[in-house]
Amino acid sequence: MCRLFAITSNEPLSPMIAMESMEVMKEGHDGSGVGLMLRDLAGPFEDMKDAPILSGIFTKNGIKRFDTFMVDLGFMTKYKLSIKVSKTPPPETPKRDMYLIRAYEYPKEWEGLSKEDKAQKLLELRLQLRKMGEEKDDMIVYSFWPDVIMIKEIGDPMQVARFLDLGRKELWARVILAQGRQNTNYSINLYACHPFFIQGYASMTNGENTAFIPIRDFLESRGFPGYSGYQSDSEVFTHILHYTTTQLGLGIEYYKHVITPLKDEDINDHHDADFLKHLKHSCRPLIIDGPNCVIGSLPDNSVFMVQDRKKLRPGVIGGRPGLYAFSSEMCGLDAAIPDRDKSKDFQPMYLDTAIVGPDRKEVFVCTQKDPLPPLH
Amino acid sequence: MYPKRSLTPSTLSVKDLPWQISWDQGKCTLCGRCTAVCPVQAIELGVFRKREVSTEINLMSLPENNIKIWYGIRQKTDPAYRCVGCAMCNLVCPNNAITPIRSDEIDKLRFHTNAGGQPRRRGGRRNNTESLLDQIKFIRISMLTDPALDAGRHEFEIRTMLGRILSPEENLLRIKENGWIPPVREIYPLIIGGMSFGALSPNMWEGLQMGVAYLNEELGMPVRISTGEGGCPPRLLKSRFIKYVILQIASGYFGWDEIIRAIPEMKEDPCAIEIKYGQGAKPGDGGLLMWYKVNELIAAIRGVPVGINLPSPPTHQTKYSIEEAVAKMIQSMSMAWGFRVPVCPKISATSTTLAVLNNLARNPYAAGLAIDGEDGGTGAAYNVSMDHMGHPIASNIRDAYLNLTRIGKQNEIPLFAGGGIGKTGNLAANAAALIMLGASGVQTGKYIMQAAAGCLGSESDRCNICNIGLCPKGITSQDPRIYRRLDPEAVAQRIVDVFLSFDTELKKIFAPLGRSTSLPIGMSDALGIDDKSAADRLHIKYVV
């Protein structure tokens, strides 16, 4: 089972906090890889919240091709974070030419584009880069989005973190999602590493997604370009989140109703029975069947946790106003925020969605039996 | 052979027949039960003459000649009275003295069952023991889902939907704008397939309906049953139980006069309307109820004279093209119930299924598509149609599902698979395989007849006389002297047994695959087969 840890804080934090919590949860894990998503960034990125940041790994050739490509499109580098690494990577971590984190200025032609249009174009670009990279095996692109950095690498999480010096000031952020990978296949494709990201939505999961194939088939047939190229059965959790919010225009309270709808009897007793019945019918292929704990993050920087319908996975949230952590194991939470009121720790059960909003004032819990917020 | 009998081309010996009666003189009590019960009078009391020669060791005495007469059972060899292998004689024999035995070679009878130029007609099944569905294994056992799902302890929701489901976007839009949202029924994924009132005896029908009502009202299992083409008794039409019934309309429109007239008095809407365009057992051929079975009751319900053959035309005669037929009929049927009842065509599996499906995909009123494969059964058909016409269900349902997936409508038009599900007894495994290939649910008739009423038919051409009203079990007979053998209460109880055990078996398949809260429709990664070409054809894994 993969280790999951997320933290959201009013004060910027070093990604190492997340790595240390993962280290505590290490027992019984092979730690074959690590994935990080940082958002609500501090440091140099604080003042460029709108500039799209590209995160990825490149070979020497790849970066040349990439630079030409970006210049041709009119993208100008605004800020570049160079990760210089020592010559010898930790065991199992392949030698890379370049870890790239670079903020861009939008091309002139993009000025005046609506937010949605920009979002669509950024997505298309990321997909195009991925395709280019796959053709020549010289670039891997994780995200291309404002105020978001993603880092994924193979190897023991702590060793990779030290190797890449993830504690550096430039990477401090207020929202951090981290996953320690439990390897299930020998050749690891970095696109299969959590967290997954699409247009501001991110999520990571542990456990198997047994309903992957029908869900994948459904998403791929939506005609939305981003729902493609699946390397992991967990990536669909992120895409369902994106689909529910952006395509269906439903809030996070609805997400769980899509992936783990209530039983028919419970729907009949619900305040919004009619709506939920239709949602369950029309989104039937998106039902997951667990066992999964999902931790995700939304474009407004909220962080949330949901469990599968049977609550087969552990998962806990704790902290205090201004600082909350989400962890797949209690010891991870203890390591990150030891001095919290533990009696207020919350373990979401099979009906709950636990959310810490952008203000980080409290853990807001909604259960599926609650009446739903009105539709816009 | 009697010496006086002439030797014609169609003169057969017992050896030439598919079923040969083995009778044990030592055990027989000559009670006469077998000859009385035999539905086709294949056996009769025989007087046998035997000469016994006895010679003493003593050479001085002359050999003696004794003629003995004894009584026993004689099997007729006239093709019209051939034994059908039903083994009712064996069932009633107090001493187990008689039993039919299947010929050890291809019988000669088959070359002579066309006396008068009339090819063989029969009921039953395809007489083919092969089952591709049985070859499919469930290979994706969830070893990583720790703790694994428990078929007995965890919550399962084994339900499917019958009705046109809108895309999520469209559905939300219609809610917002208060638009028409097509009716959708949440039902159990195993439907009792269409067997008409007329094909089945009143006792069988009553038993099925009682069983279905019990499953719904006492056990909370939303099981549905199709009427087949033959109408529906008015009392049922006007009762609350009609909501468990799928009313079928086919090219003969039998019974629809009664149904239309009953609409104003209906307390509940039927579950759905099924428009039958074809059936798997005899694709391209219409329904057939032979005159033997058209008694007063049947004639009244169907609105026809007594004692005539009732063939339905192969196509719906009032329409000149299938596209038009489908569109118009779906719309008129929807309108008849105020657009509150799903209307869903049923076709025989065919290489042109996708054309039908694409038409339906564009028709906003089409509520689903039932596809019936070549292994489907029937009450009456030409032997040639049953044995040689049709398309296997597995690849047809798979193609249909993948086609829907391509156009993004895999959730919008539920597919129901029929034909050969459980033909060798593996009902749950076959149903699960079809669901994972893409079916939203399955329909079965033969299995129900066998399990719930003790139908004797088999894939070795046993019995299969459903067409002539002599069903020895009273399942497909309209003669009260015969069908009183079948106790409706007992049928109902067996229906409940069948569904409960099916449910447990289905959970035993789904749980190890890590599926419980939704039906694993299209979960093809769970399937494997040890036949490379079949694996490629079905887009599932090849495993050896």
Ligand code: SF4
């Ligand atoms: S097996 Fe059936 S058809 Fe044959 S003799 Fe016995 S009762 Fe008659």
Ligand code: SF4
């Ligand atoms: S037992 Fe009845 S229903 Fe079954 S094959 Fe014989 S005649 Fe047909």
